[in-house]
Structures are given as C-alpha cells and as structure tokens.
Amino acid sequence: MSAKKIARTVIAGGAALALLAGCSGGGDTDGKITLDVWTFGGMGLDEAFATYQEENPDIILKVTNAGGSDEQAQALTTALAGGKGPDVAAIEVGYMSQFKAQPQNFVDLRTLGADDIEGTYLDWRWSQGVAADGSVVGIPTDVGGLAMAYRTDLFEAAGLPTDRDAVSALWPTWDDFIDVGAQYREATGKGMIDNVNSAIFNPAVRQGDEMYYGSSENDLVYDSNPDVKEAFGYALDAIDADITSRTPSWSEAWNAGMNNGDFAVLAAPSWMMTYISQQAPDTAGKWDIAAVPENAGNWGGSQLTIPAKSDHPEEAFAFIEWLMSPERQLEIFQAHGNFPSTPELYETPDIQNFTSEFFSDAPVGPIYANSVESIQPIFEGPQQRIIDTAILNSLSQVENGEEPATDAWTNAMKNVTTALGG
Amino acid sequence: MVLSAPPRSTPPRSASARRLTKSAAPKPRRRIRSASRMDAFAPYMYIAPFFALFAVFGLFPTVFTFYVALFDWNPIGGQTFIGFENFVTLYGDERFWNAMRNTFSIWILSTVPQLLLALFLAQLLNNVRLKFANLFRMTMLVPYITSVVATTIVFASLFGRDYGLINSFLNLFGIESIDFAANTFASHVMVSTMVLWRWFGYNTLIYLAALQAIPKDVYEAAAIDGAGGFKQFIFVTIPSLRPVIIFTVIVSTIGGLQIFTEPLLLSSPGLTGGAGRQFQTLSLFMYEQGFGDFKFGYGSAIGVTLFALIVVFSLINYLLSRRITSDE
Numbered sequence: 175m176s177a178k179k180i181a182r183t184v185i186a187g188g189a190a191l192a193l194l195a196g197c198s199g200g201g202d203t204d205g206k207i208t209l210d211v212w213t214f215g216g217m218g219l220d221e222a223f224a225t226y227q228e229e230n231p232d233i234i235l236k237v238t239n240a241g242g243s244d245e246q247a248q249a250l251t252t253a254l255a256g257g258k259g260p261d262v263a264a265i266e267v268g269y270m271s272q273f274k275a276q277p278q279n280f281v282d283l284r285t286l287g288a289d290d291i292e293g294t295y296l297d298w299r300w301s302q303g304v305a306a307d308g309s310v311v312g313i314p315t316d317v318g319g320l321a322m323a324y325r326t327d328l329f330e331a332a333g334l335p336t337d338r339d340a341v342s343a344l345w346p347t348w349d350d351f352i353d354v355g356a357q358y359r360e361a362t363g364k365g366m367i368d369n370v371n372s373a374i375f376n377p378a379v380r381q382g383d384e385m386y387y388g389s390s391e392n393d394l395v396y397d398s399n400p401d402v403k404e405a406f407g408y409a410l411d412a413i414d415a416d417i418t419s420r421t422p423s424w425s426e427a428w429n430a431g432m433n434n435g436d437f438a439v440l441a442a443p444s445w446m447m448t449y450i451s452q453q454a455p456d457t458a459g460k461w462d463i464a465a466v467p468e469n470a471g472n473w474g475g476s477q478l479t480i481p482a483k484s485d486h487p488e489e490a491f492a493f494i495e496w497l498m499s500p501e502r503q504l505e506i507f508q509a510h511g512n513f514p515s516t517p518e519l520y521e522t523p524d525i526q527n528f529t530s531e532f533f534s535d536a537p538v539g540p541i542y543a544n545s546v547e548s549i550q551p552i553f554e555g556p557q558q559r560i561i562d563t564a565i566l567n568s569l570s571q572v573e574n575g576e577e578p579a580t581d582a583w584t585n586a587m588k589n590v591t592t593a594l595g596g
Numbered sequence: 597m598v599l600s601a602p603p604r605s606t607p608p609r610s611a612s613a614r615r616l617t618k619s620a621a622p623k624p625r626r627r628i629r630s631a632s633r634m635d636a637f638a639p640y641m642y643i644a645p646f647f648a649l650f651a652v653f654g655l656f657p658t659v660f661t662f663y664v665a666l667f668d669w670n671p672i673g674g675q676t677f678i679g680f681e682n683f684v685t686l687y688g689d690e691r692f693w694n695a696m697r698n699t700f701s702i703w704i705l706s707t708v709p710q711l712l713l714a715l716f717l718a719q720l721l722n723n724v725r726l727k728f729a730n731l732f733r734m735t736m737l738v739p740y741i742t743s744v745v746a747t748t749i750v751f752a753s754l755f756g757r758d759y760g761l762i763n764s765f766l767n768l769f770g771i772e773s774i775d776f777a778a779n780t781f782a783s784h785v786m787v788s789t790m791v792l793w794r795w796f797g798y799n800t801l802i803y804l805a806a807l808q809a810i811p812k813d814v815y816e817a818a819a820i821d822g823a824g825g826f827k828q829f830i831f832v833t834i835p836s837l838r839p840v841i842i843f844t845v846i847v848s849t850i851g852g853l854q855i856f857t858e859p860l861l862l863s864s865p866g867l868t869g870g871a872g873r874q875f876q877t878l879s880l881f882m883y884e885q886g887f888g889d890f891k892f893g894y895g896s897a898i899g900v901t902l903f904a905l906i907v908v909f910s911l912i913n914y915l916l917s918r919r920i921t922s923d924e
Contacts, residue, residue, distance in 0.1 A: 244865060248887050255671035255892075272890060424865055427758045436758065436876030486718040560889055563866060574778035577872070592690060593889075 190394050207486050208234045209258035209493060214246040215239060216445060217264060217315065217476065218510030222502055226493065233489060243269065243476070250481075254279045259481030261490040267302050267475050268559055274305040274312070275391070275556030281480040282309035286491040294500065298551035299515045303477040306391050306555075310479025311446040313494050316503065316512035317441030317540035320377050320471025321463045321498060323450060326534065328438040332361040341464040348378055351467045355417025358438065363417030370409040371566045372423045377441055377471035378405035384549035386561045388467055390553070394594075397587050405565055406527045406586065409569050410579050420573055429453045441466065443473040444513035444542045451532045463536040470548045475515065515540045520547070557594055564589040602685075658903070665896035672890065682897035693897065694873055695881040698784065702877060703852030705788035710796050711844055715837075717796070718803035719829070733804065736797035747790060749859040752756070755786045777862065783875040790858045799844050805842040807833065842917035849909050852903065854879050878902050 208543065213219060240246035243266035250273070250296055253259045265273050273279070288310040292300055295314050303312030322345075326336040334357065345351035351374075358366040367373035378383060382401035387393055387431050396402055412418060419437040421428050431437055432454035442463065450461065478494045480487050496502065503514035504524055511530075519525050519544040528539030568586035571577040577585060665683070668676045686692050720726070721733055739747065754761045755776040763773040776786045810833065818828050834841075856879035863869045867884035869876025876884070878898060886895025 242865075251671055251887060251890070273672070276670065281670050421758075426753060427756055430759055457734075474898075478919065495638040544922075563868065567868060574775060576778055576874075595685065 177260045190556075206232055206234055207489055208236055209262060209486060209490055211235055211237045211262040211493075212246060212250065212260045213237060213239050213264045214243050214266070215241060216449075217496070218445075218448075218506050221509060222497055222506060226496065228333045233493070235493075241334050242502055247273075247324055252318045254481060257483065259483040261480065261484040261486055262494060263479050263481055264299070264315065265479055268562075270312065270477055271554040271556055271558035273479070274303070277305035277307060277309045277311055279482055280309075280311045281482055281484065281487045281491075282311070283313065283480065283491060284310050286312065286480075286487060287495075288434060288491075294518065295515050296517055296542045296546060296549075298549045299475065299546075301551040302475070302554065303479075310478040313498050314515040315476045315478060315498060316445065316474075316506065317515040317546050318445060318472045318474035319513045319545045320466045320473055321442050321447070321538070321541050321545060322373075322466055322531065323440050323442035323461050323463055325435060325438045325457070325460050326462050327361070327460045328435050329358075332358045332438070334358065334361075336462070338462050338464050338534075340376065341462070345464075345467045346469075348467045349411075350414050352408065352415050352417060355412060355439075356415045359416050364435075365437055366417045366439050367412070368419060368421045368428060368431065368440050369423060369570070370418050371569055372473075373418075373439065373441045374412050375405050375409040375566065375569055376473060377466050378408050378468070380472060380549070380552065381468050381470050383552065386558055387555040391555045394555070394557075396565070402565075403583065405566060406565065406569070406583060410572065410582060413569075413573050413579060414578045418573060422570070425478065433457060441471070441473065444507070444511050444538070445474060447511045447530055447533065447538065458532050459534055461532065462534045463530075463541055465541060466545060469544060471545050472549055496568075513546070515546075517543075517547065560593045561590050605650045634923055661896045661899045661903075664892055664906045665900045667893045668891075669893035670890050670895070671886075671892050675893075678893070682893050683901075686894065686897050686901065691873060691876075691881060692878075692901075695869075695876050695878045698869070698873075698875055699853060699855065699877045699879075701781075701784045702787050702791070702847070702855055702875070705784055705843070706791035706795075706855075707848040707852050709788075710792040711799060711841070711848065713792070714796050714799035714844070715841075717800045718807055719833070721800065721804050722807045733801065736800045738797070739793050740795065740797050742794075744794065744857045745861060747794060748858055751786070751793070752862060755789075777870060778872075778874070780872070780874040783862075783870060787855070787858050787862065787875050791852070791855060795848070799848070802840060802844060803837065806837050839917065842913065844912060846913040846917070850906055853859060853906050853909065856880055856883070876906075 196422060211223075223235055223237055227233075240249050246264065247266065247269040250259070250263050250265065259279070261373070275538075291313070296317060299314040299317050302315060303310060305311050322341075324341060327344055329336050331339070334354065335344065344354050355366040358364070379402055382399070384395060384399055384401065386402065388395045388398035419431065421431050427436070432440070432450055433456060440446075440450075451458065478498065480490045480494070484490055484587060490521070498515075498517040500519050503512075503516055504519055506512050507514050508524075508528070514520075514525075520539075525539040525543060526537075528537070529535045530538045565586050568577070568589055570577050571585075572582045598822065666677060666679060669684075716737070721736075723727060723729075726732070753759070755763075757763065757773055757775045757777070757822045760773075760776070762776075767773060774782050776782045814832055814836070815828055818832050823831060829884050855877045857878045859875050859877050860867070860883070862875065863880065867876075867888040869880050869882060873881075882895050882898040882902065885891045885898060
C-alpha cells in the first residue's frame with residue numbers, strides 16, 4: 175500500500191464524515207432568499223404559508239414541521255446549542271420561559287420594529303414573548319382561550335340542564351363546578367371530567383395575576399402564592415368528591431373516552447375543537463360549549479422567534495408580521511379553530527357571529543373572546559415548566575390513588591424543591 | 597454490515613501470506629517479507645473507518661461527557677465550572693435513587709424470564725422432529741426487527757386501564773382492572789414485557805446456535821448412562837451452554853441498564869416516566885435533566901455514573917465468566 179493509497183483512503187474517509195455531519199444551510203440562489211421556518215403540528219399555518227409563497231416569489235419558504243411541540247423544543251435546543259438555528263422558530267408557550275431566559279440566542283425584535291405592533295396583541299399574550307431584560311423574543315401566534323366542552327346527551331341523562339347558558343350558570347365558581355360533578359357522579363356513577371390537571375388546576379392557577387414567580391426571575395412564590403395553593407385545593411376537592419374519570423390528557427384512553435362518553439366535560443381551548451371533532455367524529459352535535467368557572471383561562475399558544483444566527487432577520491420579521499396580522503389570524507381561525515390573539519377582531523361580526531356546527535352551533539367566537547380578555551399578564555421565569563411538572567405530577571399521584579391527599583401539598587412542594595435543586 | 601465485511605476477509609489472506617513466507621525459498625524471501633509488512637499494515641486500514649467513526653461519535657462524546665459533568669451547563673446559555681458539585685447533588689437526589697431502583701427492577705424483570713424463555717424455545721426449535729424448523733427460527737426475529745415505537749404503541753394499548761385487552765381478560769376472572777401505567781410494580785411489568793418481547797428472539801437464536809454445536813455423542817453417552825431428557829438438559833446442555841449464557845447475560849445487562857425508548861414513549865407527554873416517576877429509568881432521567889430541564893452538566897453526571905455502573909457490571913461478568921471457563 176503506497177502513501178498515495180493511504181492518502182486516498184484518508185480523503186475518502188474524510189468525505190464520508192463530512193457527508194455524515196450533514197452540513198445544512200442551503201445557499202441563496204438567483205438572488206432569492208430562503209427562509210428556514212420551524213413549526214410543529216396543529217398550528218394551522220399551511221394555507222397561510224402557501225399564500226405567502228404565492229405573494230412573495232422572491233422568498234423561498236422552507237418549512238420544517240418537527241411533529242409535536244416537545245420535539246420542536248428539543249430540535250431547537252440542539253440547534254441553538256450547536257450555534258445554529260432557523261430563520262423563524264415557533265416555540266410553544268410552555269417552553270417559552272425556558273428559551274427566553276437566554277435571550278442572547280434570539281434577535282431582540284424591538285430592533286426590527288416590534289414596538290410598533292405590540293398594541294395589536296393581547297397584552298398578557300405579548301408579555302409571554304418578552305424576556306426579563308425587556309427584549310422581545312417572540313411574537314404571539316394564536317391564543318388558546320378556554321371553555322368547558324360538555325356532552326349534552328350525557329348531561330341530559332344525568333338530569334342536568336343542557337342549554338349552554340344554563341350550564342355556564344351552574345358553575346360560576348370552582349366550588350360550584352365540583353358540586354355539579356358530584357351530582358353527575360351520583361346520577362351516572364361516572365366521573366364528569368377527564369382529569370383534574372387539565373380541567374381544574376391548569377385553568378384555575380392561571381386566573382390570578384401571579385403564578386410561580388412574583389415579578390422577577392429570583393422571586394419564587396410557588397409555595398407562598400395563595401392562588402397556587404387554592405387551585406391545588408380545588409383539584410384535591412375534586413378528587414375527594416370523585417368527579418374525575420382519571421383519564422390523562424393525550425392518552426389513547428382520552429381519545430377513546432371522548433367517543434365513548436367516559437367523561438362529559440373537558441377543558442377546551444379553541445384549538446381543541448378541531449381535535450375533538452377529529453378524534454370523536456361520531457359525537458358531532460352532542461357537544462356544546464359553556465364558560466369556565468371564574469370565566470377566564472388559556473391553554474396553549476406559541477411565539478414566533480428569530481434565532482440570533484438567522485441570516486435574514488429583516489425578511490423573517492416581515493414574514494412574521496404578515497403571518498400574525500389580524501387578517502391572517504382570522505383566516506387561520508376560520509379554517510382551523512386557532513383563536514386570534516389580536517383583540518381588535520373580537521368585536522367584529524366575523525368573531526361575534528362565528529358558530530361551530532360540531533358543537534351544536536354554539537357561538538364559540540364570543541365565548542373564547544370573553545375567556546381571554548380578562549387574563550392578567552403573568553411573569554414566567556426560567557424554571558416555570560419544571561415547577562409546573564412537579565406540581566401536576568403530585569396531583570396525578572393523588573388522582574391515581576398512589577399517594578394520600580393529606581400529604582399532597584407537602585409532597586408537591588418537596589418535589590419542586592428537589593427539581594429546582596438538581 | 598458493509599463495514600464489517602472487509603476486516604472479516606483479511607485474516608485468511610494474511611494467514612496464507614504467513615504460510616507462504618514459511619515455505620518460500622531463501623532468495624525471494626526479502627521481497628515477500630516486505631509484502632507481508634504491507635499486508636500487516638492493511639488490516640489497520642480496513643478497520644480504520646470504524647475507528648475513525650468511533651472516535652468521532654463514540655470516544656469523543658464519552659470523554660466530553662466527563663468534562664461537561666463538571667459544569668453547570670445550560671445548552672443554550674452559559675457554563676460555570678463547579679467541580680464535583682453535580683455528583684454530590686446527584687447522590688443525594690431521591691430521583692436518582694428512584695431511577696436506579698426502577699432500572700434494576702425492570703432489568704431483572706425483563707432479563708431473567710427472557711433468558712429462561714429463550715433457553716426453552718431454543719430447546720424446542722432444536723428438536724430434530726420439528727417440521728418447518730427454519731420458518732419458526734426466522735419468526736423468532738420478527739419482534740426484534742419490528743420498530744420499537746410500533747411495539748410500544750401496541751403494548752400500551754394492551755396494557756390500557758380502561759380498554760386494554762389484558763384487563764378485559766382479568767375482568768373475566770373477576771379480577772379488578774389494574775392501572776398498569778400508574779402503579780409502580782405493574783408499570784415495571786409492563787415495560788419489562790416490552791423489552792422481553794423485543795429481545796427474546798435474539799437470545800433464542802444465539803442459544804440455538806450453541807445447542808447445535810454440542811456433539812451428539814455426549815447426549816448418547818448420557819443416555820447410555822441412564823439420564824432422561826430433563827437430566828440431560830441439566831447435566832449436559834446447561835454446562836455446554838455456559839459460555840453462551842454468560843455472553844447473553846452480559847449483553848442483556850448492558851442493554852438492561854440503558855433501557856430508554858419504551859419508558860420514554862410510555863411517558864409521553866413529559867419525560868418523568870409517569871407522574872410518580874414510577875418507571876423512569878436512569879437513561880430517561882438523564883435525558884429529562886439534559887434535554888428537558890436544560891441541565892446538561894447534571895445530565896452528564898448521570899451519564900458518567902451510568903457509564904461507571906456498566907463498567908463495574910461488565911467487569912463482574914467478565915471475572916465470573918473467566919472463572920467459569922477456566923473451570924472447564
């Protein structure tokens with residue numbers, strides 16, 4: 175074997191490695207600009223992307239759908255850790271606090287004119303994209319809003335009212351909600367709600383003006399904030415009153431349960447309408463929508479960010495501005511049920527008169543609009559999701575009968591401390 | 597597979613070259629010796645691609661993990677050197693010991709029945725009177741080549757609390773439904789079943805190969821001495837299989853300590869392996885800390901500990917196997 179041969183082998187090996195490393199980053203051809211856009215499932219943006227592509231022939235949209243919001247967050251983490259990133263990245267609000275704690279990874283959108291469009295969006299929704307240092311990391315996409323989707327046929331069988339206004343009137347407070355659940359259990363022997371985390375704790379804990387953090391990253395109040403303990407208490411009361419069917423959200427049993435009537439009530443943000451109609455198509459017309467207790471709530475939504483490594487931040491921002499404009503958000507809502515985060519639309523006939531056939535022609539537009547307008551901006555620190563997970567897990571343990579309710583709060587607080595210390 | 601082909605073809609070639617050198621006449625010896633020197637070098641070039649890839653994707657990450665474990669390391673933020681603090685915190689962390697218990701419990705619950713079942717099936721498949729033996733042997737590998745994701749989805753549905761087939765079956769006998777995902781022990785049984793399902797065929801085939809290598813006359817001698825089928829199995833088959841059994845135990849141990857995919861998929865959404873972390877294994881805990889909670893340093897400390905654990909177990913296995921083989 176000659177030196178030449180060895181050299182050739184080494185070069186071939188090197189080439190193979192370079193191939194394996196999968197160098198991405200396509201060059202811009204013919205003066206066209208390529209925008210790398212990372213989204214995940216359920217955002218309902220596909221038609222909007224197509225429209226944009228049609229109207230802007232000089233820009234090539236390269237859209238990558240990571241699957242779920244968890245996968246997207248992990249893909250983005252990996253990219254940012256490796257000093258890379260797309261031009262536009264969607265981040266689900268649950269992960270937003272973790273990413274915006276490191277704002278240096280993103281373009282401060284104030285430098286691109288974010289201040290000018292701030293007033294278009296719900297203030298609390300806007301604040302979810304603002305980092306502790308005041309830099310604007312992300313522009314809001316849709317807002318979840320919150321309502322209680324309920325099965326009219328099951329309510330009728332349980333001797334409860336079926337009219338949406340009458341149902342809303344049944345539960346102005348969480349205590350009332352739990353009482354209704356107890357009646358339902360007595361009449362049918364079944365749990366009324368899917369699980370306490372989704373139907374009670376999540377909405378209830380977000381109805382105050384503070385959650386786990388006070389006003390800054392170092393101001394942890396999860397153990398002292400009475401709102402948290404109160405929401406936790408409602409969940410425990412609900413377990414005690416046996417109003418839950420103990421069906422975890424997103425599980426297979428949950429999907430089946432929507433069809434089979436294992437539970438009659440489920441916390442439904444606007445985008446959930448599409449999900450229910452897909453999972454339980456046979457129940458069309460048997461669902462209706464009522465207000466959540468205390469009449470305020472949100473579940474979900476995302477921010478669109480521009481990672482600092484983007485080569486085309488101006489174009490990316492112009493794209494985001496266009497994509498999340500009120501007109502576009504209205505189209506997305508009409509096609510997919512993702513509720514707009516721009517309040518100027520709420521009083522328009524498009525929203526006010528919007529009804530859902532699947533949900534017995536319920537006027538879902540005004541119901542969701544009401545649920546998001548009274549929400550207060552909440553400061554979410556970097557450990558938000560870790561604290562949330564620990565508390566929700568403790569509640570699930572009680573719900574599943576694995577841990578006694580009496581120690582639940584102590585255990586939850588201990589679990590949070592462990593999770594924060596690790 | 598393609599990579600491993602060239603090195604396999606090299607030994608016979610260099611062996612034949614060596615034979616050539618021995619028998620060659622004195623005169624051309626020098627030239628042949630230099631040829632053999634080239635031949636001696638060639639195998640290294642053939643295996644170089646593997647080691648180059650291993651250095652990049654195996655060795656470097658391993659060494660780098662040790663380095664990262666000494667830092668408070670946010671993957672998208674800053675890094676602060678904190679020495680061994682991660683390890684100190686880790687060994688006082690309840691979640692770590694919980695993950696350790698789960699890992700060992702799932703490992704034992706999956707490995708022991710798996711190897712026994714594999715041994716039993718291998719014995720059945722080795723029967724000379726078995727028709728279509730090759731068909732059955734190939735079938736053993738189907739679970740192994742099926743996607744883990746598909747397997748997990750099917751098993752999760754079988755083990756479902758409300759609509760699971762297993763619970764419907766138990767209900768027939770008046771046994772109340774078990775919440776497999778929520779209960780600690782039941783969830784271990786569920787995960788172990790999936791692991792067992794995936795690997796038993798692989799071990800069966802290994803045992804089968806070893807069984808076929810046992811000379812027939814040993815059995816004939818045992819039969820003449822009056823040993824029945826069961827006695828033959830205990831006193832002839834098992835001792836002959838000892839090295840292979842050791843091998844499968846080592847491989848299952850290394851695999852068992854790294855169980856990840858099944859608990860991850862069952863855990864979704866979330867990475868905690870159930871609300872009470874009841875089936876969170878060490879690998880899943882590592883992933884949760886590193887990629888879920890953005891604590892790369894802490895996650896690396898878990899990785900290093902897991903690495904050390906596997907080294908210790910492999911060493912114990914190695915020593916045991918050496919003693920057993922030298923017994924023979």
